[in-house]
Amino acid sequence: MSVARCPGSCGEIIQGWILGSEKLISCPIDWYSTVEVRDGSPLANERPLTRATLETVLAHFGYPAALSQTLRVEVHSTIPIAKGMASSTADIAATAVATAHHLGHRLDEAELAALCVSLEPTDSTLFDQLTLFDHQQACTRIACGPSPEFDLLVLESPVILRTADYHRLPREAALQASAARLHQAWEKVQAGCASNSPERLGEAATISAIASQALLPKPEFATLLSLVESCGLYGINVAHSGSVVGLMLDRHRHDVEYLRWALAQQKLSDCWPKQHLVSKVSGGVQLST
Template sequence: MSVARCPASGGELIQGWILGSEKLISCPVDWYSTVEVREGTPLADERPLARAMLKALLARWGYPPTFSQALRIEIDSTIPLAKGMASSTADIAATAVATAHHLGHSLSESELAAQCVALEPTDSTLFRALTLFDHHHAQTQIACAAAPHFDLLVLESPLQLRTADYHRLPRRAALKANAGVMQRAWEKVQSACTRTDASLLGEAATLSAVASQTLLPKPAFAALLALVESCGLYGLTVAHSGSVVGLMLDRRYHDVDYLHWALSQQKLAAHWPQRHLLASVAGGVQASA
């Protein structure tokens, strides 16, 4: 029996047309999918992509297809589904690493990324460092220096959007139109990590969030930007292929209670009735036997 866990993402720090194609940097937060792989009969209600990952790895390592039926996958996760919080990436990446450990194999981060994108567009939460990632093909994996710490007040909408549905939208022209903005955002991310500057990271995320409005607009976005400005927050993240928004802050210095009050006063709570105060964390899949 082996266990692994992978963090959720509070939307993306940046996503758009960068270095010649669409890429992203996820925003890993302290909310995890924990997966156990052990001998046993498969559960009737298990998540299909997790089983697909297990089968793909068995094929990779030369096990007979029937061996899959002798392995049970159990997932413990409360990460909201289809909201843009990387719930699926967390499930399949943790499944992959737990499967590898259970069978005595190993997967590098690059190998894990390739396995994941073979199933679906994948978030970069599976990397330990903030990583500019080609989430369709895994051909670009550029790690940044250690990220500055911040907190994220995640605003959860009841609206759901499957990542696969978003990626079927005609987006290429709009993405390329914002390439200049996204290049600046990417440069700011690199500087923010080099200088350990959460404010600069927030500037990068906000640039990307504004650009995303042309593709998947968030309601009352101008009011959220005004709140960020008036409260001196670092910036905001959005799920570029989902519905959540994240307010970037430091809970030691920013008044979180006031933010809750302001969201209610401005009737923004109607769009995001659930909120989660989360800490940013290093990404990567953590395994234990």
């Protein structure tokens, strides 16, 4: 048996038209999908994408397709689905690494990224560092270096939106219209990582979140933005292809309970009834030992 886990994401730090095409930098958080791959018959209720991932890994290493029927995949995850929290990427990446390890192989990040993108648009949570990633073709992956630590109050909406549905929207004109702002956000991400500044990352995320309103608007966004400013938070980030929003902060510096109270006072809890205090973490798939 092999076990691997991959973090989910609180949306993206930035996403948009950067360096000539749509790219993103996911925001990995301490909320994981853990996958076990073992010998055994497939389960009747397996997630279709994890089975497809296992079969893709078998093909990658030259195994016969029939071997799939002798391997079982079990997923343990509470990451909300279809909210923009990278639940599918976490499942797929962890399954791929666990399957490869079970068969006596390893996948480097480039191989893993290409494999995942062959199945669906993929978040950059599978990389160890914050990474600018071409999530549809895997042609670009630029590591940003070690990133500053921060926390997020994740605001979860009941609204669901599958990534595939988002990618069917006509987006290119709106993305290109915001290209200059996203280039500025990309520069701020690099500066934030170079100077260990969560404030810079927050500025970058806020720029990208504002630009995202033209494509997938979040309710009461202006009110949320005012709350971020009045409370002196680092910034606001969003799921550009989902419904989740993150308020970027330091739980030791900012008053999280006051923030929850303010959300309720301004009726924002009606839009975001579930709230989760999480920490930004390093990305990458980890094997259990």
